[in-house]
Amino acid sequence: MKLSDFDFDLPEALIATRPAKPRSSARLLLAEGAAIRDLHVTDLVTIFRPGDRLVLNNTKVIPARLSGIRRRLSAQGPVEAKVEITLLEPQASGDWRALAKPLRKLAEGEEIRFSDALTATVMAKGDTDVALRFNLTGDDFDAALAAAGAMPLPPYIAAKRAPDAQDHDDYQTVFARHSGAVAAPTASLHFDAALLAALRDRGVAFSEVTLHVGAGTFLPVKVEDVTTHRMHAEWGEVTAEAAAAINATKAAGGRVIPVGTTALRLIETAAQGGQLQPWQGETDIFIYPGFRFQIADALMTNFHLPKSTLLMLVSALIGKDRVMKIYDHAIRNGYRFFSYGDSSLLIP
Numbered sequence: 319m320k321l322s323d324f325d326f327d328l329p330e331a332l333i334a335t336r337p338a339k340p341r342s343s344a345r346l347l348l349a350e351g352a353a354i355r356d357l358h359v360t361d362l363v364t365i366f367r368p369g370d371r372l373v374l375n376n377t378k379v380i381p382a383r384l385s386g387i388r389r390r391l392s393a394q395g396p397v398e399a400k401v402e403i404t405l406l407e408p409q410a411s412g413d414w415r416a417l418a419k420p421l422r423k424l425a426e427g428e429e430i431r432f433s434d435a436l437t438a439t440v441m442a443k444g445d446t447d448v449a450l451r452f453n454l455t456g457d458d459f460d461a462a463l464a465a466a467g468a469m470p471l472p473p474y475i476a477a478k479r480a481p482d483a484q485d486h487d488d489y490q491t492v493f494a495r496h497s498g499a500v501a502a503p504t505a506s507l508h509f510d511a512a513l514l515a516a517l518r519d520r521g522v523a524f525s526e527v528t529l530h531v532g533a534g535t536f537l538p539v540k541v542e543d544v545t546t547h548r549m550h551a552e553w554g555e556v557t558a559e560a561a562a563a564i565n566a567t568k569a570a571g572g573r574v575i576p577v578g579t580t581a582l583r584l585i586e587t588a589a590q591g592g593q594l595q596p597w598q599g600e601t602d603i604f605i606y607p608g609f610r611f612q613i614a615d616a617l618m619t620n621f622h623l624p625k626s627t628l629l630m631l632v633s634a635l636i637g638k639d640r641v642m643k644i645y646d647h648a649i650r651n652g653y654r655f656f657s658y659g660d661s662s663l664l665i666p
Contacts (some may be wrong), residue, residue, distance in 0.1 A: 322625075325639070332465075333654075337658040341510045344660045346359045346616065347644065349664050367521075372576075374509075376527070379469060379489055381464055385402055403419075403430065406533055407530075413449045421446075436465075454484075470533070489507070491509065495526075499531040500530075501535050503531060505618050531552060537550060547604060551602040552580075573616060579631050580584075582631070586611060604627065616666065619661065619662055621662065
């Protein structure tokens with residue numbers, strides 16, 4: 319498998335910079351077997367069957383993008399300059415790993431002020447990122463970050479416009495519970511309270527899992543032989559309650575349908591022994607054609623970047639040639655792509 323096998327031409331006009339309103343009004347491409355149907359997310363109520371179980375990722379995106387002023391003493395006196403920070407993940411020490419722009423001008427020991435309440439000290443500096451120690455922890459840190467930070471929009475949106483207050487709602491699922499992600503599980507952004515209630519009334523069940531989506535989800539694949547690509551690691555958890563419910567659905571003949579590639583990657587990680595087990599830790603699972611799925615019977619997912627690991631994942635589920643036909647249909651019919659775009663339901 320070559321990286322070029324997963325390439326396609328996408329008109330830039332199809333990259334969505336705002337989501338559909340209301341959330342569930344987005345378009346939905348249903349690919350079931352050989353058929354393709356053009357529907358809307360609200361039609362899920364008629365597509366899913368009683369006894370189906372949707373697996374939702376309940377991670378919560380933190381406002382990880384910060385603009386600050388760095389201060390240090392120099393031979394000429396106090397020096398100030400702007401710096402842009404994107405938080406990546408907390409460390410066991412309590413410090414945060416972060417991207418910084420400009421990285422090369424930061425020095426260990428200098429302070430960055432983000433607001434009257436929030437500052438950080440540069441504890442260490444590497445080739446690609448820094449370690450920051452904030453002046454606050456716990457709920458105080460969360461409150462100050464919420465006030466000072468912006469949502470970390472994906473690069474293909476951030477290149478077109480700056481994040482704003484609306485993104486605090488738009489780039490968060492309605493069932494977000496556990497803070498830690500720096501990217502949203504975007505297939506889940508299409509669900510609102512009314513759609514969830516209608517699906518429950520239909521007899522569809524839900525299980526929640528947690529995978530804190532990292533910035534590595536946007537890293538490009540740089541090797542031509544895709545099997546040699548190394549995935550970034552992300553922390554996740556499948557509780558005993560979720561594992562038992564999902565296994566019971568499988569045993570009863572119901573379909574288990576992850577909403578989003580993050581939920582799928584997590585449950586397949588936790589089922590490497592053949593049956594889903596309670597699981598907690600970091601996963602770097604890389605799913606590409608040839609992968610044997612243990613749990614997922616279908617997948618709801620947005621439309622993905624050319625040459626991306628996520629495009630390889632959906633190709634593993636329904637076949638690369640089939641994916642390319644689906645994407646050709648989506649482009650010809652004006653579907654909106656990527657995080658704020660439309661959705662698809664892929665049923666092998």
